[in-house]
Amino acid sequence: MEKPLVQLRNVDAAYQNKIVLSNVSLSIDDRDFIGIIGPNGGGKTTLLKIILGFLKPLQGTIKYTFDRSEIGYLPQGNQIDDRFPITVKEVVASGLEKGLKIQKKFSSTERQKINTVLEKVGMEKLRKRPIGELSGGELQRTLLARAIVSSPRMLILDEPDTHVDNKFEMELYGLLKELNETMTILLVSHDIGTISPYIKSIACVNRKLHFHSSNEINEEQLQVYNCPIEIIAHGPIPHRVMKQHNQ
Amino acid sequence: MEILQLFEYGFIQNAFTAALLMSVTCGIIGTYIVSRRMVFITGGITHSSFGGVGIGYFLGIPPLAGAAVFAVLAALITENLTRKKILRNDSIIAIMWSLGMALGIIFVYLTPGYAPNLMSFLFGSIITVTTTDLWFMFSLTTTVLLFFFILFKPILYISFDEQFAKTRGIPVMLMNYLLIILVALTIVLSIRVAGIILVLSILTIPQNIANIFTNRFSVIMITSVILGFIASMVGLVVSYYLDIPSGATIIFSLVLMYLAARVVKVVTFGKKYPSKKEAANEPAEDR
Numbered sequence: 001m002e003k004p005l006v007q008l009r010n011v012d013a014a015y016q017n018k019i020v021l022s023n024v025s026l027s028i029d030d031r032d033f034i035g036i037i038g039p040n041g042g043g044k045t046t047l048l049k050i051i052l053g054f055l056k057p058l059q060g061t062i063k064y065t066f067d068r069s070e071i072g073y074l075p076q077g078n079q080i081d082d083r084f085p086i087t088v089k090e091v092v093a094s095g096l097e098k099g100l101k102i103q104k105k106f107s108s109t110e111r112q113k114i115n116t117v118l119e120k121v122g123m124e125k126l127r128k129r130p131i132g133e134l135s136g137g138e139l140q141r142t143l144l145a146r147a148i149v150s151s152p153r154m155l156i157l158d159e160p161d162t163h164v165d166n167k168f169e170m171e172l173y174g175l176l177k178e179l180n181e182t183m184t185i186l187l188v189s190h191d192i193g194t195i196s197p198y199i200k201s202i203a204c205v206n207r208k209l210h211f212h213s214s215n216e217i218n219e220e221q222l223q224v225y226n227c228p229i230e231i232i233a234h235g236p237i238p239h240r241v242m243k244q245h246n247q
Numbered sequence: 248m249e250i251l252q253l254f255e256y257g258f259i260q261n262a263f264t265a266a267l268l269m270s271v272t273c274g275i276i277g278t279y280i281v282s283r284r285m286v287f288i289t290g291g292i293t294h295s296s297f298g299g300v301g302i303g304y305f306l307g308i309p310p311l312a313g314a315a316v317f318a319v320l321a322a323l324i325t326e327n328l329t330r331k332k333i334l335r336n337d338s339i340i341a342i343m344w345s346l347g348m349a350l351g352i353i354f355v356y357l358t359p360g361y362a363p364n365l366m367s368f369l370f371g372s373i374i375t376v377t378t379t380d381l382w383f384m385f386s387l388t389t390t391v392l393l394f395f396f397i398l399f400k401p402i403l404y405i406s407f408d409e410q411f412a413k414t415r416g417i418p419v420m421l422m423n424y425l426l427i428i429l430v431a432l433t434i435v436l437s438i439r440v441a442g443i444i445l446v447l448s449i450l451t452i453p454q455n456i457a458n459i460f461t462n463r464f465s466v467i468m469i470t471s472v473i474l475g476f477i478a479s480m481v482g483l484v485v486s487y488y489l490d491i492p493s494g495a496t497i498i499f500s501l502v503l504m505y506l507a508a509r510v511v512k513v514v515t516f517g518k519k520y521p522s523k524k525e526a527a528n529e530p531a532e533d534r
Contacts, residue, residue, distance in 0.1 A: 016332065052414055073414045085282055085462045086407050094404040099416040102397045130462030146411070 003065045004029050005154060005184055006051055011060035013046050020046045024060070024209040028154070033180045035199035035215070036188045042206035044188045045076065048156055051186070069098060072152035072183070074143050076159050082132055088142050089127045092118060095146035117149045121175070137168035144172070154184045161189055173198045192217070250484060258374050259483075262493075265376040266479030268384040269440045269449065272391045274472030276433040277450035278457075279426065282464060283406045288325055288427075290447055291340035293434045295321035295347025297443055300368050301354030310368065311380075311435060317347060318431035326427050330420075371442030371494030373483060384436045391429055395468075402426070403464050440479075442494045449475055452501040456508045478504060 004027035013021040020043045028034065028051075036044050049055040053068055072095070092114050093106065106114070118124040121141040131139055140160055147155060157176075161169050176185055177198050189195045192202070202212040204222065212221065253259045280289050296318040303313030321343045329336045355365060367375060395402060405412040405419055413419050437446045457470035482497030489496075 052410075054410065054413060069414070069416050071414060073411055075408065075410055079410060080408060081284070084407050085458065085464045085467055086403065087463065090403065090464075091407070094400075094407070094411065094415065097400065097404055097412070097415040097417060100398070100401055100418055100422075132462055 002030055005064065005066055007063045007065075008050070008057075009061045009063075011050060011062060012058040013043070013050055013055060014058045015046075019058075020207070021050070021205075021209070022207050024205075026203065026209055026211060028184060028186070030153075031180065031182075031184055033176070033185045033198065033200040034187065034203050035192060035195045035201070036186060036203045036205055037190070037192045038205035040190075044205045045158055047203075047205055047209070048158055048186065048188060052156065066153050070150075070153040072147035072150060072155045074140075074147040074155075074157040074160055077136070077140065077163055080131075080139065080143070082134075082139060084131065086131055087127070088118070088123055088129050088131065088134070089114060091131060091142050092127075092145045092149050095149035098150075113149055113151075117145045120148075121145045122171075136163040137165055140164050140168065140172070144175070148179060148183075152183060154186070155179060156186045158188045159190065160187070161191055161194070169194065253484070253487065258376075259487075261376045261378065261381060262373045262483055263480075264381055265373055265384060265440050266483060267476055268381070268388045269437050270453075270475035270479055271472050272384075272388050272433045273437055273446075273449045274453060274470075274475050275391055275395050275468050276430055277454045277475075278464065278468040278471055279402065279406060280430060280450055281454040281458070282467070285430070286447065286451055287337065287340055289430060289434065289450060291325060291344040292318050292321045292427075292431050293438075293443055293446055294344045296431075296435055296438065297352075297368070298347035298350035298354075300443075301351035301358075304358045305354040310364070311383075311439065314368075314438060315432065315435045318435045319428055321347060322427040322431040323424065326423060367442070368438060369442050369444050370492055371438065371440050371445055371497075373440045373479070373493045373497075374487075376439050380436075380439050384439075387432055387436050391433065394425070394429065398422070399465070406464075440494065441497065445494045445498050448498045448501055452498075452505055453478070456501075456505050459508050459512050474501075474504060 006026075006028040008024055008026045011021060011024045012019060013024075024043075024047065026047075036047065038044050046055065050057055050062060052071060052073060093110075096106075096110050096113065115124065118127055121144055123138065123141050123145060126134065126138060129138075131142065134142065144157075144160065147157070155176075160172060164172070173195065176187070179185065180198075180200075187195060187199065196215050199215045201214060202217050204210045204212065204217075254263065280286055296314040299313030299315065299317030300310040301313075302317075303310035306313075325336075325339055325343055328334055328339045334342075364372075366372075401412070401417050401422060404415070405417060405422055409419050409423075433450075434446055437449060440446075441449050453471035453474040454467055456474055457467040461467060461470065478500040479497050481500040483493055485491075485500070486493040486496035
């Protein structure tokens with residue numbers, strides 16, 4: 001069997017002495033599409049930070065069978081300052097940067113890559129727009145383009161579905177499904193109901209991590225996993241669970 | 248007297264050169280500061296450098312050398328403590344800010360005799376700039392220009408999204424430290440011209456004027472350099488004729504230019520403010 005792309009073994013992670021993840025083990029297989037769910041503050045983003053290498057595990061090991069620079073990353077929306085003076089194209093171009101390169105013009109291949117990815121996310125007409133003039137959905141498209149422009153092996157997305165309209169959400173998941181043919185995807189979402197048809201496996205993170213190698217999950221399992229997200233029902237057809245909508 | 252005749256004076260030529268060099272460094276560094284919302288940090292570094300001025304007087308070394316040491320130290324400490332999350336970022340800044348001023352006052356007080364140049368450090372004195380000052384400013388300007396020209400893209404990417412820049416293998420920490428040192432040195436060399444209390448405006452007002460009309464990092468930089476230089480020239484000439492302090496006059500010109508720019512913007516482009524345009528229609532996306 002193929003080696004997993006990333007393997008976490010008995011990882012503990014903490015912020016200022018506060019344990020956020022405890023004894024977490026996870027193998028991420030090639031072309032998997034993992035939906036990461038769990039309560040707020042349960043450690044979902046921390047898990048991503050460990051995998052991205054932003055945070056060193058307190059204990060345990062993490063092994064990669066590929067170069068970590070081949071991870072495309074889409075951060076949580078609130079990490080982006082939308083008044084920053086930068087254009088769509090510049091944002092996407094930053095996804096092609098590798099290491100500290102001195103100033104040079106983009107090569108024609110690089111320009112080609114940027115154009116292709118802008119088309120893919122439907123932003124080709126807005127390429128010269130400053131990000132301050134984009135809607136929430138358009139900004140997410142731009143950030144997605146930045147994450148995938150280097151054709152990474154693994155794509156990590158931290159709640160790309162917050163503050164976006166339903167239309168974009170559906171397009172996004174359609175696009176991710178397509179990307180999943182060539183990329184391994186980790187998706188943090190608060191909306192397990194919506195992502196369920198697209199993902200292949202589920203990771204419940206609430207200090208501990210429980211891996212569930214199917215896209216179906218029901219309330220009892222979530223309770224066993226100690227993953228208190230609200231679910232109202234799950235039906236056999238279609239294979240999906242519904243998260244309760246508060247609004 | 249004709250304005251051109253003014254330039255026959257050596258001190259006016261020095262002042263002109265100083266204004267030009269300061270406009271270039273502050274235009275570039277200021278764009279970095281403003282875009283990255285580091286204005287308060289910059290304020291902290293600026294004011295803490297007064298501690299160095301005081302110690303410089305006390306020890307009989309050039310006050311600006313003391314200021315440089317203090318500014319760089321304050322910059323590194325602020326950057327380091329912020330990363331380690333030992334204290335809240337704004338609290339660290341406030342402490343560095345007031346500690347520097349306190350040390351400055353204590354050492355100036357302890358220095359025997361009278362410190363005649365104190366006002367010029369607080370409010371700037373472009374017409375007393377010496378040739379030595381100019382050489383220092385020239386070296387810094389060259390360094391800043393080269394640094395930003397060669398590393399423009401990484402600087403832009405780090406400023407926009409540090410975490411993402413890390414995933415692309417850009418040495419974010421190293422760059423942050425180098426940039427904050429350049430910020431500190433820019434502040435110190437601008438103190439001669441604009442003074443500790445006023446230097447912040449040269450680093451922020453031109454950028455905000457530019458930002459009214461453009462949202463491009465590189466264009467804001469170039470525009471800020473030009474605007475800073477115009478304001479310095481206007482301030483210099485006006486202060487000469489009205490016999491009022493030059494630093495304050497430069498700042499005043501900048502503020503007037505900002506107001507004029509706002510009026511021009513409203514008249515020519517309507518009331519729509521670029522970065523608010525679509526946010527207004529989609530309040531859900533406001534954070």
